[in-house]
Amino acid sequence: MLVAAAVCPCPPLLVPEVAAGAAPELDAARAACTDALGVLAASRPDRLVVVGPAHSAGPETYPRGAHGSFRGFGVDLEVYLGADSGDADGTELPYGLAVGAWLLGRTGWAGFPVDGIGVGDELSAERCAGLGREIAARAGRTALLVLGDASACRTLKAPGYLDERAAPFDAEVGRALAAADPAALAALDVALARELKVSGRAPWQVLAGAAQGTDLAGALLYEDAPYGVGYAVAAWS
Template identity: 75%
Template sequence: MLVAAAVCPCPPMLVPEVAAGAAPELDAARTACTDALGVLAAARPDLLVVVGPAEQSGRGVHPEGAQGSFRGFGVDVDVRLGRPARDLPERPLPYSLAVAAWLLERTGWSDAPVEGLGVGEALEPERCAEVGRELAVQAGRVALLVMGDASICRTVKAPGYLDERAAGFDAEAARALGSADVAALKVLDVELAHVLKASGRAPWQVLAGAAEDAGLAGRLLYEDAPYGVGYVVAAWS
């Protein structure tokens, strides 16, 4: 059963070494993520599952001990998902799960075993919900750390340039995530999310499926669009 969830954005810029001189601009987001992970720890789960967007090579299950790296950004930062594994997993973590691993290491997570799940952008809402239901029954007490960004089209300088629909999409997503509105998350516009490059859509809908019968309440801890990209942090308990 799902007992808690944290929703965090997944830009590698959250890692200060990657952000370099711009690191202070995301200090508030990092603090909110730390607070959200505190809610997960307080729930004392038997299993933590990290869910995040992934390209083809990163989709599927990433077992505890899987490693990731930010060396592609020119920094000497490596991370590991949870505790060390006897047999080192071969596949590297996708960046969304690597950011999650960095957050968990930063907060000293040691409360429960951890595994990761990379989901593709095209995963249909019904399948997302089904995956969420499957995750929720993997242990007696399951917590989710759900990674993903909102639109990348909030300003003319944003990676996706300005799209007038972006602010409305992001506002509805933030409202649903902040209030644990499972029904609203399930009906997020898939096509619009694709156009706006909102990587969190599928992971958020996995969360919706996992939380169907959990009766959790939500809190919005952060919502902003630095660099013209929508970032949302929320905690469910």
């Protein structure tokens, strides 16, 4: 049963060591992520499932203790999913789940039952929803940490350049997250999300499936588009 969810962006710049001199620019986003994870802790879950973007369609699963690194961004920093050190063999965490592991590490989730799932932008909305239902059907109280960014096309200097469809798309995502509206998340246009370079579409639609039939209230804790990329933080409980 899904009892709570936190939605956070996952740019590597969220990690201060990666952002370096620009780190203060995302202080508000980091603080909101901490608050969202506090909502998860308050729900007293039996387990936490971290869902984030992956390079392949997936789903790809990662056990507690799976390893992630930010060396690709010029920083010698290692993280472990829900653990202080690695105790799991396997593929390295994709960057989104590595950011999730970093968020968990700074908010005291080491030792808690955690596993990760990576989903890519080629995974259909139907398959994402089905995966979410499978997660919610697990025995006990389940919480989700859902990672992903909105459009990367909000300004001329954005990674995807300016696209006038980006702001309305992000506004609909923000509205759905604020209202804890799984139907609205499930209805997001897969093709448009891909064109707008939205990394969060598939993870959000996993959340939509997991939240079907629940009675959760939502709160949008942060919404902005620094660097021309939409970031949103929300908590459902």
